[in-house]
Amino acid sequence: MLKAVNFLVVWVLLVFFWVLLNGSLATDVLLVGLIASLIISLLFSKDLALITEFRATPPAFGAALRYFLYFLKELVKSNIRLASIVLSPALPLNPGIVKTRTRLKSRMGRLMLANSITLTPGTLTVELDGEWLYVHWVTVESTDIEAATAEIVAGFEQHLEVMYG
Amino acid sequence: MDGILALLGGILLVAGTTFLLLGGLGLVRMxxxxxxxxxxxxxxxLGTLLSLAGIACLQPAWATKLLLIGLFILFTNPISSQVLARAAHRIGTEKSPLTSVDRLAEDQGNTP
Known part of the structure; x- marks a missing residue:
């Protein structure tokens, strides 16, 4: 039952993307899109964790929105911070790779977390190993696991936890 | 109305290309x-997203496609960077002497 729902969600989404990309609802265009999306969703719908692991509950949608806004804010902050580092003649760096820990359990939640960290102020996920994330930090403020986790991971984790668990 | 959109698009394009320029400068200086x-x-x-938003203001008819391009960039950019960084670390690429700590190498049993 759940499989069928996943399959339908993936199919509808793929057709939606196809229509957006083509900008046309002509019969032949639509038909090609429907068939191609059908084959893709038959083959891959069980692996599309992005959609299928999302908890489609009202709090999850709220968290998704807050996550997105928080993400945009962090993205802008990271660019301004990096720009100031690159432009300053002294190049004030203190790089290092620190270890952090995540409470997230799902594969998708961890992937989103790693991606978000990569796009935020001066941090870049180097390796994912179970609940441990190794993060390259341009200006290391703390090498302690707890402190680094609070600084780097916690902001995104609170939203992603509601979305994916 | 067209004038305002054109102005906004121009501003966004300039901002986007400025960030792209700074990124290029970063590649040289780091x-x-x-x-x-x-x-x-x-x-x-951010540079590409701002540029795309600028183009969307100048050519509103392209907006949906530009939005899709932006989404794909948001999903693929961090993944490619992360994989590059992981590969670089695995083959033992030389780190800057400024590097203060490398927990990953420590956990793998190497000296940083």
Whole structure:
């Protein structure tokens, strides 16, 4: 039952993307899109964790929105911070790779977390190993696991936890 | 109305290309591969998104396609950077002498 729902969600989404990309609802265009999306969703719908692991509950949608806004804010902050580092003649760096820990359990939640960290102020996920994330930090403020986790991971984790668990 | 959109589009394009320029500058100035990836990832993501938004203001008919391009960039950019960084670390790429700590190498049993 759940499989069928996943399959339908993936199919509808793929057709939606196809229509957006083509900008046309002509019969032949639509038909090609429907068939191609059908084959893709038959083959891959069980692996599309992005959609299928999302908890489609009202709090999850709220968290998704807050996550997105928080993400945009962090993205802008990271660019301004990096720009100031690159432009300053002294190049004030203190790089290092620190270890952090995540409470997230799902594969998708961890992937989103790693991606978000990569796009935020001066941090870049180097390796994912179970609940441990190794993060390259341009200006290391703390090498302690707890402190680094609070600084780097916690902001995104609170939203992603509601979305994916 | 057209004038306002054109102005906004121009401003967004200038902002986007400025971030792209700063990203390029970062690639040249940063000391090692990890710091370069940092400069490359963030600046190109925001720079490209702002440029796309600027183009969307100048050519409103392209907006949906530009939005899709933006989404794909948001999803693929961090993944490619992360894989590059991981590969660089696995083959033992030389780190800048400024590097203060490397927990990953420590956990793998190497000296940083």
């Amino acid at each position: 000391p090692d591969v990890f710091n370069r990836i940092q400069a490359g990832t963030k600046a190109t993501t």
